[in-house]
Amino acid sequence: MTVASDVSPTVIGLQPRPPQRLVPGLEPSDRIFHGAVTVVGISVLAITGAIGAFLGYQSIPTLHHYGLRFFTQTSWQPELNRIGIAAVLVGTVEVALVAMVVSFPLALMLALFISDYAPKRVKSWLVSAIDLMAAVPSIIYGLWGFFLLQPHAIKLARWLSQHFGWIPIFHVDTNPNAAVWQQSRYTSSAFIAGLAVAMMAIPLACAVMRAVFDQAPLGEREAAMALGGTRFGVAKTVVLPFAKGGIIGGTMLAMGRALGETAAVLIIISPAYEIKARILEAGTQTVSALIAANFGNATTSQLSALLTAGFVLFLITLVVNTGAAVIIKRGRSGAHTEI
């Protein structure tokens, strides 16, 4: 056997050459664009980090002065040097939870309708309508909630309290069966604020869910159909299991929005600094509404206290959104069904 003559003789019998690290070749124009997007990407992270750092820094005097009492004190009376966010945090979570309980089933069914049931033309209309719903300023939802929704919602609130008043969250400290019932006891509650916030949470959750529903593999959908499955059967067997990650992720994204909603809540609620489960009863307070209502005439130390409340909300939202991102990422892409 002969060695091909074009093989370099210097290679034969020598040590193998050491590996060299390969750098992807970039054209000059690519380099410029690469640099630009890198700068933008990093600056977004830097700005978010800076906001957190600023809030954290501003919180130091307050946390130093009040210590743990800041988290256990319910009242917010700067003039008496009594400041705490216990009640405010509870109110924030209550409004957000009401919003989620109302918006979750609506967003889920809406997304399923758009992805699996709606005719093509209706589908594109609905998608635009929902995008529009997301674009409406929150103050409009606040006004809608206060002037249009509230007069009707209080009747529902009274009915709930009449029939389910024995459950603490539906109890209201008034006689629901009185001939002339005290309407004002049912207004400006966490419940009504939550309903308005739900309208803002729906488009957000629905958009994420719909995007994931649309990705459910056609092969699996057809398999379920070919077995004699109904459309609902296909949704239950294929679409919903596939989209579990997206459903949870979208819900948590909407939750992040609900926790931070300000204008609509501020318009609807009447401030009350009390830890209570009675969501139908007038009066509650949320962190963002607290800040919006008080920062205008705050002294330096009060401003620090408000920013500390903001910092706590920032951390909660960060945790919720990070959780959502992780869950969306872990959701099945369908890729491993490939053979």
Add this chain to the structure above:
Amino acid sequence: MVPQILTGRAVSSGGGARVDAIEVSAWFGDTQVLDDVSLSVPAATVAALIGPSGCGKSTFLRVLNRMHESVPGAQLAGEVHLNGDDIYAPGQRVTTVRKRIGMVFQKPNPFPAMSIADNVTAGLALTNVRMSRGDRSALVEDCLSRAGLWNEVKDRLDSAGSTLSGGQQQRLCIARALAVGPEVLLMDEPCSALDPTSTRRIEETIAELCSQVTIVIVTHNMQQAARVSQQAAFFLAEQGAPGGIVESGPTLQLFENPADPRTADYVNGRFG
């Protein structure tokens, strides 16, 4: 025949398994893809649909179990009879039709979140058939055995269907289709995504099943058509025209003594 817009109506039926397609034409929107196709498949027979890509074989197959109508804008003319029942007749329920005429797809598509056993019984869950635990285990074993997969998976029925190899997944899909008790099984190029060993296993499975159900299989593989089928139909679409059947009959005759020169050219590999 004038096309009628397909809606999701339909059903009810008796036993048996003879399939008769009568003057079937099909459209996607305004584009006609099948023109006047008639084909009869006797009960307990394997019929192969052969022909080049884009000649309407898969569409014809999907007409046979009413999957064609799941495509928006789909239209159809003609009739499809299952043992004499028109499956497109008003009152025929589409879910019942699809239970009677099962389908195995080109790409294996087990439900990835379900275990192997749950995949087999998925059709029962989808059609709200309740079953005792014992009956269910017996059905799982029976269907997996008929699909030639039982010995390979009997010790791991609870692991996910997606952990199987491509060929095993395809046989799992066959078992899943068998579990609802179809009278006809449609197979759309079931081996095109599989290696030769898995392909041979599927062909063996088809040979074992053909006494129990009628099988209509679309294939691009001439040897496969010759090996597994007793009847064959050659589809062809001329340039810009909808597809149709050039010739159909016993497989042996179609391959060895075709009546149409185009069939001879195709089965001898001169085009397609």
